[in-house]
Amino acid sequence: MLPTIEDVKAAAKRIEGVAVRTPLLRNDTLDAATGAxxxxxxECLQRGGAFKIRGATNAIAALAPEVRARGVIAFSSGNxxxxxxxxxxxxxxxxxxxxxxxxxxxxxxxxxxxxxEVVTYDRVNESREAIGAKLSEGRGGLSIIRPFDDPFIIxxxxxxxxxxxxxxxxxxxxxxxxxxxLATGTALALPNARIIAVxxxxxxxxxxxxxxxxxxxxxxxxxxxxxxxxxxxxxxLPYAIARERFERxxxxxxxxxxxxxxxxxxxxxxxxxxSGAASLAALREGGVDAQGQTVALxxxxxxxxxxxxxxxxxxx
Amino acid sequence: MLPTIEDVKAAAKRIEGVAVRTPLLRNDTLDAATGAxxxxxxECLQRGGAFKIRGATNAIAALAPEVRARGVIAFSSGNxxxxxxxxxxxxxxxxxxxxxxxxxxxxxxxxxxxxxEVVTYDRVNESREAIGAKLSEGRGGLSIIRPFDDPFIIxxxxxxxxxxxxxxxxxxxxxxxxxxxLATGTALALPNARIIAVxxxxxxxxxxxxxxxxxxxxxxxxxxxxxxxxxxxxxxLPYAIARERFERxxxxxxxxxxxxxxxxxxxxxxxxxxSGAASLAALREGGVDAQGQTVALxxxxxxxxxxxxxxxxxxx
Numbered sequence: 001m002l003p004t005i006e007d008v009k010a011a012a013k014r015i016e017g018v019a020v021r022t023p024l025l026r027n028d029t030l031d032a033a034t035g036a037x038x039x040x041x042x043e044c045l046q047r048g049g050a051f052k053i054r055g056a057t058n059a060i061a062a063l064a065p066e067v068r069a070r071g072v073i074a075f076s077s078g079n080x081x082x083x084x085x086x087x088x089x090x091x092x093x094x095x096x097x098x099x100x101x102x103x104x105x106x107x108x109x110x111x112x113x114x115x116x117e118v119v120t121y122d123r124v125n126e127s128r129e130a131i132g133a134k135l136s137e138g139r140g141g142l143s144i145i146r147p148f149d150d151p152f153i154i155x156x157x158x159x160x161x162x163x164x165x166x167x168x169x170x171x172x173x174x175x176x177x178x179x180x181x182l183a184t185g186t187a188l189a190l191p192n193a194r195i196i197a198v199x200x201x202x203x204x205x206x207x208x209x210x211x212x213x214x215x216x217x218x219x220x221x222x223x224x225x226x227x228x229x230x231x232x233x234x235x236x237l238p239y240a241i242a243r244e245r246f247e248r249x250x251x252x253x254x255x256x257x258x259x260x261x262x263x264x265x266x267x268x269x270x271x272x273x274x275s276g277a278a279s280l281a282a283l284r285e286g287g288v289d290a291q292g293q294t295v296a297l298x299x300x301x302x303x304x305x306x307x308x309x310x311x312x313x314x315x316x
Numbered sequence: 317m318l319p320t321i322e323d324v325k326a327a328a329k330r331i332e333g334v335a336v337r338t339p340l341l342r343n344d345t346l347d348a349a350t351g352a353x354x355x356x357x358x359e360c361l362q363r364g365g366a367f368k369i370r371g372a373t374n375a376i377a378a379l380a381p382e383v384r385a386r387g388v389i390a391f392s393s394g395n396x397x398x399x400x401x402x403x404x405x406x407x408x409x410x411x412x413x414x415x416x417x418x419x420x421x422x423x424x425x426x427x428x429x430x431x432x433e434v435v436t437y438d439r440v441n442e443s444r445e446a447i448g449a450k451l452s453e454g455r456g457g458l459s460i461i462r463p464f465d466d467p468f469i470i471x472x473x474x475x476x477x478x479x480x481x482x483x484x485x486x487x488x489x490x491x492x493x494x495x496x497x498l499a500t501g502t503a504l505a506l507p508n509a510r511i512i513a514v515x516x517x518x519x520x521x522x523x524x525x526x527x528x529x530x531x532x533x534x535x536x537x538x539x540x541x542x543x544x545x546x547x548x549x550x551x552x553l554p555y556a557i558a559r560e561r562f563e564r565x566x567x568x569x570x571x572x573x574x575x576x577x578x579x580x581x582x583x584x585x586x587x588x589x590x591s592g593a594a595s596l597a598a599l600r601e602g603g604v605d606a607q608g609q610t611v612a613l614x615x616x617x618x619x620x621x622x623x624x625x626x627x628x629x630x631x632x
Contacts, residue, residue: 023339025361045341068581146592269360269587269618306629313622
């Protein structure tokens with residue numbers, strides 16, 4: 001069953017008091033550069049530094065209390081891990097998080113500091129799903145909190161879009177997509193907006209999925225600095241929504257993402273991780289004509305190591 | 317005549333549509349570290365990257381139209397310059413800005429890019445006031461927009477405090493002070509809050525002013541990275557308010573300010589310039605017991621060069 005805008009509204013009630021309402025930032029320089037009226041939904045200012053707390057809280061809140069009490073497990077490159085750990089702490093339950101060993105240090109440390117048990121794996125040679133399933137069984141039935149292919153996750157992430165809808169009526173929304181939870185949840189919340197999905201060069205499975213008309217995968221291996229957008233393939237539920245709603249898929253290079261991070265530092269005064277800057281990179285350099293449009297841009301997260309930000313600042 | 321809370325309310329109406337309402341950010345790590353419930357008023361997200369647009373807009377809006385049409389002049393180390401240039405552009409009038417030659421590049425460039433004419437001077441050997449007065453005369457009666465010693469400026473800056481009052485009732489407010497416009501305007505807007513003024517080590521004229529019971533000056537020369545807090549002395553109007561309202565003056569070191577900038581990067585996901593991080597430094601390391609208190613902290617600006625931010629990130 002696909003989630004609907006009603007599920008997004010229900011999610012908004014469930015996450016109240018855990019997720020915060022993030023601001024829509026305005027910037028003269030960005031408006032001048034694009035010819036559009038741009039509103040930046042600053043999810044880097046969200047609790048945990050990324051939008052992921054929205055979906056994780058909604059999914060955990062929706063579990064039956066006796067099931068929830070047994071604990072949860074999640075596999076994530078970082079922000080979903082932090083989100084599940086944060087929500088679990090809030091509900092007073094145990095969280096086991098399976099993370100790639102090469103995830104950004106800041107994300108590994110933050111997850112551990114929230115009281116979750118972190119199990120690392122080799123992103124290239126091991127399957128996180130297999131490890132997750134085995135751990136879940138061995139620990140007496142942990143509930144798996146999926147990162148995106150779940151109606152509660154999609155509806156939860158969509159609350160970012162719902163907050164946008166409560167303040168403005170955007171013509172277009174630029175939103176990063178990988179598993180597809182945020183982009184499709186946002187699409188549900190904003191039924192009249194044109195959805196521009198953004199993905200990193202080298203992991204352009206969604207562009208290929210739309211060209212082929214069926215879900216395509218990324219080969220193993222890391223070919224982008226956008227560590228939050230390296231999913232093997234889009235989720236099936238997200239794809240079912242995306243095929244109806246994504247107007248376009250824009251692919252952004254690492255160089256454009258670094259320039260967007262530097263722009264965010266210099267003009268917006270927010271810290272964006274590479275994945276969080278992808279939508280800004282797409283608006284600035286993706287060749288989409290936004291002239292005269294009201295544009296919402298989801299800057300999805302800000303959990304970046306100092307070294308990575310410094311690299312971006314030095315690259316400009 | 318000293319401004320009152322009514323003047324702050326009038327300013328809030330005048331600046332509507334020019335200044336934006338900035339968010340009050342919450343952060344679990346900051347709460348845990350201080351034992352307080354901390355709300356960060358993120359003025360780095362203000363138009364122009366700092367609170368200064370509030371006062372400048374209020375002062376220019378309050379000029380008689382025929383006086384305003386002749387243009388304005390301001391002297392500033394940076395953020396006031398950007399603010400006056402921005403507000404002048406908005407009103408379609410000429411702005412002449414006298415800036416120290418060693419002001420941060422980003423502030424000089426931004427001011428010029430807003431269409432203002434920038435005249436630089438030597439901060440150590442020349443008097444900006446004398447240069448300003450001479451220029452003003454030569455150009456047919458420009459109105460001087462003072463950076464702080466003006467009731468309209470104080471009332472304008474106080475709108476930051478008014479916005480805080482509309483959302484929370486803080487027990488304490490940490491706010492940077494140099495000329496004193498922001499700190500005393502905030503004090504007017506929050507009559508029941510304890511005001512903790514913050515200034516940089518080496519430029520602790522306000523601490524000495526309170527000890528002496530009369531306005532003290534800083535010797536010429538730069539001894540702090542807080543380039544926005546290097547005023548020679550506090551304004552007379554601000555002092556008249558401050559003597560009644562400042563509960564305490566906290567002096568922060570460059571090292572503490574750099575750590576606060578890094579903390580803001582890592583946890584708050586906002587970019588703070590040194591002066592903008594001073595209040596955070598004072599809360600984190602200033603020895604004020606905030607346990608159990610509702611604290612508002614004004615993070616006053618984010619106009620920092622990449623090199624200065626990188627230095628702060630590398631120092632931790």
